Amino acid sequence: MAKKLDKVDVVTVGVGWMGGIVAAELTKAGYKVVGLDKGKEKDIKDYLHTHDEVRYPVRGEGYEKLTNETYTVRNTLEEDARPIRDKSTAVIGEGIGGGGSHWGAQTHRYYPYDFEIRSKTIEKYGEEKIPENMTLQDWGITYDELEPYYDKFEKMAGISGEPDPNYPERSDDYPTPPLKKNRQMLLFEEAVKKMGYNPFVIPAGTLSEQYTNPDGETLNACQYCGFCGSNYCEYGAKADPVMTVIPTAQKTGNFELRTHARVIRVLHENGKAAGVLYEDTRTEQEFEQPADLVVLTSYVFNNVRLLLLSEIGKPYNPEDGTGVIGKNFTDHHGVTSSHGLFDNEKFNNYISTGAYGMAITDYTGDLLDHHDLDFLHGGQIEARITGNAPVANNIVPEGTPQWGKEFKEKSLFYANRFLMIFSQKATLPYREHYLDLDPTYTDANGDPLIRITWDYSDNDKAIHEFIQEKHIEILEEMGATHILAYPMPEHFSGGLAFQHNSGGVIMGEDPETSAVNSYLQTWDIDNLFVCGASAFPHFSCTNPTTTAAALTYRATEGMIEFLKNGGQLVEAKSQKNQV
Amino acid sequence: MTENKDANQKNESDNQEEVDLSKRQFIKTAGMTTGGIVGGILLGSFISKPFKTEKYEPASEDSHHHGSGSHNTFTEAMQFFTRSEDLLTLAAATEIIFPEDENGPGAIALGAPYYIDKQLASPWGKNTDDYRKRPFLAGESPLNRGDTMLTGLRKLNEVSQSKHNDIFDNLEEDAQIEILQSFEAGEIEMNLVSSAGFFALLRQLILEGCYADPLYGGNKDMEGWRMREFPGAYMSYVDTVEAKEFVKKEPMSLSDHM
Ligand SMILES: Cc1cc2nc3c(=O)[nH]c(=O)nc-3n(C[C@H](O)[C@H](O)[C@H](O)COP(=O)(O)OP(=O)(O)OC[C@H]3O[C@@H](n4cnc5c(N)ncnc54)[C@H](O)[C@@H]3O)c2cc1C
Ligand code: SF4
Numbered sequence: 001m002a003k004k005l006d007k008v009d010v011v012t013v014g015v016g017w018m019g020g021i022v023a024a025e026l027t028k029a030g031y032k033v034v035g036l037d038k039g040k041e042k043d044i045k046d047y048l049h050t051h052d053e054v055r056y057p058v059r060g061e062g063y064e065k066l067t068n069e070t071y072t073v074r075n076t077l078e079e080d081a082r083p084i085r086d087k088s089t090a091v092i093g094e095g096i097g098g099g100g101s102h103w104g105a106q107t108h109r110y111y112p113y114d115f116e117i118r119s120k121t122i123e124k125y126g127e128e129k130i131p132e133n134m135t136l137q138d139w140g141i142t143y144d145e146l147e148p149y150y151d152k153f154e155k156m157a158g159i160s161g162e163p164d165p166n167y168p169e170r171s172d173d174y175p176t177p178p179l180k181k182n183r184q185m186l187l188f189e190e191a192v193k194k195m196g197y198n199p200f201v202i203p204a205g206t207l208s209e210q211y212t213n214p215d216g217e218t219l220n221a222c223q224y225c226g227f228c229g230s231n232y233c234e235y236g237a238k239a240d241p242v243m244t245v246i247p248t249a250q251k252t253g254n255f256e257l258r259t260h261a262r263v264i265r266v267l268h269e270n271g272k273a274a275g276v277l278y279e280d281t282r283t284e285q286e287f288e289q290p291a292d293l294v295v296l297t298s299y300v301f302n303n304v305r306l307l308l309l310s311e312i313g314k315p316y317n318p319e320d321g322t323g324v325i326g327k328n329f330t331d332h333h334g335v336t337s338s339h340g341l342f343d344n345e346k347f348n349n350y351i352s353t354g355a356y357g358m359a360i361t362d363y364t365g366d367l368l369d370h371h372d373l374d375f376l377h378g379g380q381i382e383a384r385i386t387g388n389a390p391v392a393n394n395i396v397p398e399g400t401p402q403w404g405k406e407f408k409e410k411s412l413f414y415a416n417r418f419l420m421i422f423s424q425k426a427t428l429p430y431r432e433h434y435l436d437l438d439p440t441y442t443d444a445n446g447d448p449l450i451r452i453t454w455d456y457s458d459n460d461k462a463i464h465e466f467i468q469e470k471h472i473e474i475l476e477e478m479g480a481t482h483i484l485a486y487p488m489p490e491h492f493s494g495g496l497a498f499q500h501n502s503g504g505v506i507m508g509e510d511p512e513t514s515a516v517n518s519y520l521q522t523w524d525i526d527n528l529f530v531c532g533a534s535a536f537p538h539f540s541c542t543n544p545t546t547t548a549a550a551l552t553y554r555a556t557e558g559m560i561e562f563l564k565n566g567g568q569l570v571e572a573k574s575q576k577n578q579v
Numbered sequence: 580m581t582e583n584k585d586a587n588q589k590n591e592s593d594n595q596e597e598v599d600l601s602k603r604q605f606i607k608t609a610g611m612t613t614g615g616i617v618g619g620i621l622l623g624s625f626i627s628k629p630f631k632t633e634k635y636e637p638a639s640e641d642s643h644h645h646g647s648g649s650h651n652t653f654t655e656a657m658q659f660f661t662r663s664e665d666l667l668t669l670a671a672a673t674e675i676i677f678p679e680d681e682n683g684p685g686a687i688a689l690g691a692p693y694y695i696d697k698q699l700a701s702p703w704g705k706n707t708d709d710y711r712k713r714p715f716l717a718g719e720s721p722l723n724r725g726d727t728m729l730t731g732l733r734k735l736n737e738v739s740q741s742k743h744n745d746i747f748d749n750l751e752e753d754a755q756i757e758i759l760q761s762f763e764a765g766e767i768e769m770n771l772v773s774s775a776g777f778f779a780l781l782r783q784l785i786l787e788g789c790y791a792d793p794l795y796g797g798n799k800d801m802e803g804w805r806m807r808e809f810p811g812a813y814m815s816y817v818d819t820v821e822a823k824e825f826v827k828k829e830p831m832s833l834s835d836h837m
Contacts, residue, residue, distance in 0.1 A: 052792050052833060053791065066709050226813070441712060
């Protein structure tokens with residue numbers, strides 16, 4: 001029997017970036033918030049001694065344990081899905097701070113084109129340009145409407161950066177200056193400028209200088225320590241919910257954090273959410289937490305799974321494209337990367353941050369003309385200095401064996417003589433790519449796991465071919481003696497590298513084609529909001545968190561409005577974007 | 580490569596002969612052929628250490644003052660393996676995959692075999708944080724990491740016996756390389772796990788044993804890091820980040836911060 005607890009104003013499921021932002025904004029507004037997280041408590045005292053390659057990136061300390069639950073994967077509708085079993089390949093944050101405690105903190109905004117992608121594509125190229133099974137949708141919001149919330153996130157997190165010359169629409173500068181340029185970045189900058197591109201230092205939540213945010217939280221200056229993405233920052237120099245929004249919420253006295261609290265269902269009746277049902281993972285005791293407002297902030301997979309398990313919203317059907325929960329799922333790990341080896345150079349490769357480097361956006365969005373190209377959108381090109389942690393970085397020229405004498409010799413020689421060119425590409429949605437409940441595999445309680453049906457598309461492959469040619473040109477210009485241009489894997493394996501997934505509870509203007517409105521409020525239940533990248537109708541080129549956080553900041557204004565006056569915040573429009 | 584070689588490494592490579600010898604010696608004292616069998620048990624395996632790892636003397640006092648600095652080997656015994664022949668096969672394979680050469684020590688001198696034994700004895704070796712629910716589909720192995728390694732190492736010996744009438748450890752280097760290549764290519768039939776799957780795990784564990792923080796028992800005296808001029812666990816590089824030239828730093832381990 002579940003024990004029924006006293007009602008609170010707001011309950012959040014998960015306390016990572018999104019849960020932390022909701023907790024900070026609503027507690028500051030005077031509401032009582034309970035944050036439930038299935039993982040453990042964490043603060044900066046836990047961050048000492050994270051300069052450990054095996055414990056953090058290799059074994060995945062801080063990633064979700066799969067002992068009791070995981071997700072399953074198949075590439076097509078016809079296949080049986082298999083569970084992802086190995087914890088270190090399912091890179092999803094767990095516990096207070098979620099993925100935000102061990103992220104790389106690369107913080108680009110999305111492009112104006114993204115938010116109106118369908119309209120703008122049709123406007124310029126005609127509807128025929130969009131493949132029949134590509135479920136491209138506008139987001140129900142414009143860049144200009146979201147801009148103030150990007151700014152709010154950047155100021156909370158202290159982001160260090162400089163404007164991207166290709167995308168000037170900023171209302172204010174980044175709160176802290178860009179990170180220092182090292183030798184590799186200068187080489188890249190010189191080469192790409194010569195080639196006519198517009199490079200800029202990658203914006204990052206690894207702070208170039210000490211900074212106190214508008215909530216009074218102080219972050220320190222980054223030490224370029226080389227153990228960053230996948231590790232915690234013991235300096236408190238990385239923007240992290242544990243260092244920012246969570247203490248902000250705690251200071252108000254209105255926030256109660258409960259760890260080891262795994263939410264099993266959203267409780268609802270007569271079109272209203274009543275609260276959530278959760279279990280203490282140590283005792284298996286079940287609790288019912290009633291609330292006026294329920295907010296799902298448990299990352300894409302859990303957000304979708306909880307809605308499906310709780311029978312909220314119409315599950316998406318890939319056969320006829322009806323329904324919404326699970327729709328437009330994308331995976332964004334199919335990166336294009338190339339290494340340049342430099343026989344006559346030696347770099348301080350051991351010095352890096354989580355998102356260290358320079359980027360160019362000349363091939364993103366609609367900055368390039370797609371009339372004669374066989375893809376839509378594009379990819380960003382980055383020179384990335386990711387450190388040379390020695391278990392993971394043994395880069396040798398093509399044709400070298402992967403072990404033995406020659407391997408040892410060459411991997412030592414090149415340990416400080418490589419540089420990576422890296423592209424994250426836009427990943428567009430397709431009718432047959434979605435999330436649902438697995439028919440075979442269950443969690444420890446017997447509830448079905450979430451199942452991914454997804455594979456690389458022709459659009460992904462075409463961008464890869466296009467962008468890799470540019471990598472090679474750049475590396476040649478930089479003077480690389482060997483160029484390793486890695487092919488894309490044939491199929492999606494289900495392994496994640498940096499928690500870049502989206503969709504499943506997408507935003508839009510029309511309840512027939514979207515699950516939430518532009519305030520991330522569900523169309524079906526007024527007092528249920530679903531925050532995070534689950535709201536993205538497609539994945540743009542770059543990392544998700546800045547955009548997910550901006551949408552969540554905007555959503556918190558909607559939540560406050562809802563708690564005051566109730567009702568749907570946006571009037572539904574029907575049949576505009578439908579595919 | 581030689582242009583990077585510093586004085587330490589030069590000195591170290593003079594010790595190569597000695598390390599080789601110590602490995603051979605072990606094979607003599609504990610190998611199948613020489614140990615006396617009492618009541619079905621190999622006596623040699625009780626009284627001798629499978630192989631020596633402390634032979635790789637850092638060249639100068641200076642070069643390891645940041646490291647553990649200690650040469651005690653109390654932590655070098657078996658936590659996971661039960662048969663010393665399994666550890667012996669493993670040691671031979673690690674040295675082929677990451678051999679000693681003029682750049683510095685190989686996997687044995689770096690302590691990789693004992694590192695691997697410890698990892699397999701840990702919860703990770705038993706896949707405790709992994710999803711293990713049945714059914715396992717075609718292509719998935721139901722074995723945990725420890726069992727995968729045991730199965731693979733014993734198969735290495737089996738293949739060696741059938742091809743060359745001797746255990747893996749006693750084979751010539753070329754024959755050992757050839758056998759490992761056939762495992763890597765997935766050409767060896769194995770029960771419940773693919774030979775390629777075993778090989779991938781073996782290779783990964785060896786790299787870890789050579790390059791993990793020494794706190795786990797491998798990368799002895801940080802010699803793995805020193806070979807590739809990786810400084811290990813430094814707390815800050817603010818002062819070096821903008822340097823135009825390569826800056827070599829004496830490595831530090833996590834134990835330096837305790
Ligand atoms: C190695 C790595 C590098 C990354 N680098 C970048 C980067 O450079 N830039 C970028 O933008 N993004 C990056 N990301 C992604 C980023 O971390 C995520 O986008 C972000 O953390 C998502 O925030 P969230 O709040 O939606 O989810 P999370 O941070 O995942 O938080 C969700 C929380 O919900 C909890 N939870 C889940 N299910 C339940 C349940 N049933 N009951 C209770 N609690 C539950 C989890 O324990 C977790 O704490 C990276 C991620 C990783 C892992
Ligand atoms: S690189 Fe900077 S932000 Fe990242 S962990 Fe090190 S000191 Fe912290």
